[in-house]
Each structure stands twice: as C-alpha cells, then as structure tokens.
Amino acid sequence: MARGADLAGLTVLALLSVRPSHPYEMHRFVVDTHKDYLTGLPRSLYHAVDRLVRDELIVPVSTGREGRRPERTVYELTGEGRAELATRLRRSLEEVGPDGLAFTAALSMAGCLPPIEVERALRGRAAILEGRVVTADESLRGLTGSGLPPVLLLEVEYERTLRAAELGWVRGLLARLESGEITWDDPGNRELLGRTGVDAGPAGSHGPGGEPGTPGVPERGPATGRGEQNARTDDRKDRT
Secondary structure (H helix, E strand, O other): OOOOOOHHHHHHHHHHHHOOEOHHHHHHHHHHOOOOOOOOOOHHHHHHHHHHHHOOOEEEEEEEOOOOOOOEEEEEEOHHHHHHHHHHHHHHHHOOOOOOHHHHHHHHOHHHOOHHHHHHHHHHHHHHHHHHHHHHHHHHHHHHHOOOOHHHHHHHHHHHHHHHHHHHHHHHHHHHHHHOOOOOOOHHHHHHHHHOOOOOOOOOOEOHHHOEOOOOOOOOOOOOOOHHHHHHHHHHHHHO
C-alpha cells in the first residue's frame, strides 16, 4: 500500500536501496549532500526509521558496538520496502503538488529507479503541467475580457509563469534523458553512489560490513520508539 509524501521516510528508503546502513550514517549523508528539503534533523530521520520498521518496510540486520561508543543498528530494505520506494518516487515525479518539495526530493533520488521509469513519470508530469498552463491562459483571457484590472490577475499570471517555466525544464530534462546525455543505468555509477557520503568518519572507523570511513559518531540503539531520546543524545554529541 502506498503511503503519503513522507520525505524523511522516502530518503531512508532510497539510501537503504544502495546498501544497508545505520541512521547516523544516513544523517551525515543528508547533511553532506545538502538535502535541504528535509527539516527537523536528526529527529525527523530517526522517527522515519521507527515508522518504517513498524510498517515492515525496513528491518534491523545487525547491532554492533565499537570501543566505548553506543551501539549502532544497521538496517536494510525488505521486499515491500523496495516496492514502496519505487511507488513513492514514481508518484512524486509525476504528480504536481501544491509545493515543489516532493518533486525536489524525488529528483535527488531518481537514480533509484530505472531511467525508463523516470522518463515515463516525467512525461506524465509534463502533460499535467501543459494542461495547467492551458487552463491558466484560458482563465486570464476570460478574466481580462470581463474587465478586471491587471492588478487582480497577478497571482494567476504568477502561477502560469511558474508552471510554464517548470514545463520547459521538464521537457529539457526529458530530452537529455532520451538522448542518453544523462544516464545512471551503469554499475559504475551505482558503485560510486554506494561510496558517496561515507568518508566523514575518523581513520580506522568501520560501518556495515566493515567498510572503512563510516562516520564514527554515536548512533541510536536497536529499540524502536526511542527516536526522540536518541536524537537528543546525538544532538549533544554533535555539539561536543
């Protein structure tokens, strides 16, 4: 079953589609790559992990402790979680919502879908945008013809201009995808994504599976329902 536009949850699902990880590592990736559509960090991300575990979209696969640091719990996607990620991404790429945050988030994680699915979703979005531009033009002609002064039509003009600009950008992106200028259906690209954002830790630190370079900062324990308490702990750690 598809869930709503939970951007923190979407981000966790996308990161775990690359490889298993623990929440602090995901938090560092979000910060280091400027995923500014997410707010309330780190609590929002920890709470998203709790929700996804509860919904059986992700599962803990290991818990370990390094030195005197608190335990870290590594999570991975379930089959349902992978299907949910694809559903959420396709919906966010295609549907035109009241603001652009969901679309921005989906664009930043578009590489989790095959290029052909991204193209299909973007074509759907372009059709919706084209319809809205046509509707706005008709509204402007009708309202102008009724004798309304231009000052009362500014918001309609503004919305029409925004949709037209977005439509032009989406069409340009589609052209780049269709020509092959932008592609990610390449094992090398996926390997690069899997390595991105894990070099912030001290030398010699290790993360899931023993990869070097994982941030060596305390992370939450395995129990769910403790996101806020652990987030406060991480907040204090970050400031020290």
